Amino acid sequence: MTPQEAKARIDRLSHDLEEHNYRYYVLDTPSISDYDFDMLLEELIKLEKEFPQFLSPDSPSQRVGGMVTKEFETVVHRYPMMSLANSYSREELLDFENRIKRQVGDDFEYVCELKYDGVAMGLTYKKGKLVLGVTRGDGTKGDDITTNVKTIRSIPLRLKGNDYPEDFEVRCEVFMPLEAFAKLNKEREEIGEALLANPRNTTSGTLKMQDSAVVASRSLDCFVYGVLGEDLSFENHYDAISKCKDWGFKISPYTKTCKSIDEIFAYLDYWDNKRHELPFETDGVVIKVNSFRLQNNLGFTAKSPRWAIAYKFKAEQAATTLNEITYQVGRTGAITPVANLEPVLLAGTTVKRASLHNADQIAKLDLRVGDTVFVEKGGEIIPKVVGVDLTKRKPDSTPVEYITHCPECGAELVRREGEAQHFCINDMACPPQIKGRMEHFIGRKAMDIDGMGSETVEQLFEAGLLKSVADIYDLQKEQLLPLERMAEKSVNNLLTGIEASKSIPFERVLFALGIRYVGETVAKKLARHFKGIDALIAANYDELITVDEIGGRIAESIIQYFSDERNVEIISRLKEKGLQFELSDDQQSQASDKFAGLSFVVSGVFNGFSRDGIKEVIEQNGGKNIGSVSSKTDYLVAGENMGPAKKEKAEKLGVKIVSEDEFKTMLDS
């Protein structure tokens, strides 16, 4: 392919991919399959690697992430990011209206919008391209998190049409949809990580992550609620927001113009009821004067605009009786207490159970069986108990005594110092732990065993065929055929799936073992560092914590796991069956520790590598890639056409600049 042809194809693919992206994430009407989308994206990434001179900062390939930013730069907002005055009652809204009327008269209309519960962002577009994404910060200056923002699929990297201003900013709320939040917490529960409290804090934490690939995996979303610029041609807020939709932004479909305070009250009533059916969190309504001319007349106080106000919904609560506390046992042995309630209607659904988190929570609430408790629906899918109606407490009630033994296997529970959760440590004989570990082991991101799901695990466990994950590889056709729902075809599928899993690479096998705190990324780092299971088993605490991203908590968990003979025995059986417990030859030949502890910035175009290729080599040899030059950078690997600003900054900070040839010498030495 000639460079010219490559350029044309890259342009075509970029355009088509952004269009498909828009149809999927903004319009919700996809027109190609996920598979076809991935194929086009793969083709684009491959071409951009081959012809890096045509890689544009607004290419759809940037949405995949992969850039690591050590420290986000602080940026001063062109327009300060103010907050809104809050109100909690209709009287306060009447006061708001009267103040406005006194200043600008009677002839105006409002716009009502939902108040999205996420993180405020300012996005700057120049010539239709996203050039900057900044957090609110202190309102005057915030963090430049553009690399992370680019991974949010509903934020356009290039605008549609041709009537957008040359240089302008949109204000928006980035949030995590409830479904994505629930999925993330489920994954965390599986590896024994503490659960995230709510979608808002999770969004905020995600946006500040250094690794944009992790941000890309978190399914963040965004609604635009404001436009700022010098020569905007709109007369009012509603038109401005509607125009944003034409330019490719996602705007909420629930925005409404209101002519009177009564219409506003109707909007509040409607959404106070319906908000629980939305796929995202909202904590109120924002009421804005529509006309920009009147907004200008009304102006600002020191903190907030006089032309807008937020109305906060009261958290919806219901009172009901606590009938019983039961206890669930997770895959890692973590015990979760659950409140079993007298069924009660809350925010449109009947609530029978509520989460109680841990023993401290129960003690803090001083809960007693028979109490009348208040339950509330927050960001979590399962509601929580927030308080007790002491006026209704029965005189003979006694405080809840937390269980001391596992409800599933009877073993004594332990609570380690500094941890809130109690654990059943009888992991080899406690049924939900065994089944949970097996489900994790066969999962898509682990051994990915086709033909085996959680029902099969349950069935084979009950039939006495599976006691540990190693038993999976001993299963025989004759044992399976007599079982219910096990026809010849499904048995064959299952056995083929099991056989195929033997070629799953080491890092995934390591993840599949289900060592507490060893998620996908940690497993990858460990596999690359130790190259095989024997070295990992032999590693002591000090060796473990030298590995990038492995701290004391993870190191201790790994040591504890391998100090249990039974785990080592399972691994040796799995090894015998042919599972991968070492890096492949290909991975081995490239991997070393020679760049351990060193940070690299890669910039420009290279002859022998693509830019991603060089980064991959750095990581495989223990180094870290970072996005921008700082005093903590060890090397700037300089290709052709490197930006002069990066070079200048590196020289100023005394960062070593190495050419492609010098880098190769470092690699071969």
Ligand code: IVH
């Ligand atoms: S307008 C001058 N509209 O609420 C501020 N804000 O306290 C104008 N928010 O930080 C903000 N939904 O992040 C506006 N529909 C909406 C909003 C909204 C959520 C957030 C925003 C801001 C905070 C204001």
